[in-house]
Amino acid sequence: MTTARTLRSVAELVEAGLMPPEAQHAGAAKVGERYAIALTPAVAALIEPDDPHDPIARQFLPDPAELLVRAEERADPIGDLAHSPVAGIVHRYPDRVLLKAVHVCPVYCRFCFRREMVGPSGLGTLAPDELDAAIAYVAARPEIWEVILTGGDPLVLSARRLRDLMERLAEIDHVKVVRFHTRVPVVEPDRIDAELVDALKASGKTTYVALHANHPRELTAQARAACARLVDAGIAMISQTVLLKGVNDDAGVLAELMRAFVENRIRPYYLHHPDLAPGTGHFRLGLAEGRALVEQLRGRISGLCQPTYILDIPGGHGKVPVLSDAVRESDDGCFRIRDFRGGEHSYPPRHD
Numbered sequence: 001m002t003t004a005r006t007l008r009s010v011a012e013l014v015e016a017g018l019m020p021p022e023a024q025h026a027g028a029a030k031v032g033e034r035y036a037i038a039l040t041p042a043v044a045a046l047i048e049p050d051d052p053h054d055p056i057a058r059q060f061l062p063d064p065a066e067l068l069v070r071a072e073e074r075a076d077p078i079g080d081l082a083h084s085p086v087a088g089i090v091h092r093y094p095d096r097v098l099l100k101a102v103h104v105c106p107v108y109c110r111f112c113f114r115r116e117m118v119g120p121s122g123l124g125t126l127a128p129d130e131l132d133a134a135i136a137y138v139a140a141r142p143e144i145w146e147v148i149l150t151g152g153d154p155l156v157l158s159a160r161r162l163r164d165l166m167e168r169l170a171e172i173d174h175v176k177v178v179r180f181h182t183r184v185p186v187v188e189p190d191r192i193d194a195e196l197v198d199a200l201k202a203s204g205k206t207t208y209v210a211l212h213a214n215h216p217r218e219l220t221a222q223a224r225a226a227c228a229r230l231v232d233a234g235i236a237m238i239s240q241t242v243l244l245k246g247v248n249d250d251a252g253v254l255a256e257l258m259r260a261f262v263e264n265r266i267r268p269y270y271l272h273h274p275d276l277a278p279g280t281g282h283f284r285l286g287l288a289e290g291r292a293l294v295e296q297l298r299g300r301i302s303g304l305c306q307p308t309y310i311l312d313i314p315g316g317h318g319k320v321p322v323l324s325d326a327v328r329e330s331d332d333g334c335f336r337i338r339d340f341r342g343g344e345h346s347y348p349p350r351h352d
């Protein structure tokens, strides 16, 4: 289906033929009152409305299942707030920080781990004095080697603002790497033009772009061309994918996606176990299921195509590779997880 503008409500989705008229009076409408909705024209065009199991629709169309909040779910599943010394900064590991300049995205994913923070009623964009304070925080700490721009999607910022941000980071000698986490090359590929690509580069810094994509159909010809513009300009690309029930919980789909990344010079990086965000239980597999699935990739696809299956330990204790002895199943069905500092945590079994 084609649309010229971003669709931002259930009514607009119905009008575009992506949801049935009844949706306006059902749970989906309530979801729309609670969480942001946005589908760009590129995403809307990918949806096959007649397919009730369409993996693109499942990622972006509001679902009444989002109203069901499970006991183990939490508003801040990976503990950003506990590690935020100043607005916009998350400092969880010694040598790197997240810089969340903006809490707006071109699309809103139904499984978003920051769904309570992003969107029109979320945390918004950093005010100029807050951005000054965030950059001053980085500048004052020589141990910070990498700044990770995330949010929200930092590539919604204009080329002018991105260039300004890069120039300010370029003045900090100890920052060597700047990484952007984004869905833009897939969901709004035309936005990756020469001006924006140039704005992401700064003298003396290495720029990485981490592309978030979850299904091989997202890598359209336009998306591939957008990624090529970044890579041809000397920007390294890595991938991040969320393992999602009903979207990519299939070894064949994951293999095709990882190969597509590599074919497009994007190094597979993280396959995230879905976080305990409110109302996202219908997307979550159990850790044992996820492990069995990811093990099927070994031998099936080239070593170049193997992502690291990763869990963000709830509460802000950092990431842990799921296929490691730091993640152990216990007799009660829970998992015992050891964080990078040696702390032990419990992770719940999946509840239907």
Ligand code: SF4
Pocket: 104, 105, 107, 108, 109, 111, 112, 113, 114, 115, 118, 151, 152, 153, 183, 212
């Ligand atoms: S693009 Fe990222 S931050 Fe934005 S809604 Fe999707 S998962 Fe959340």
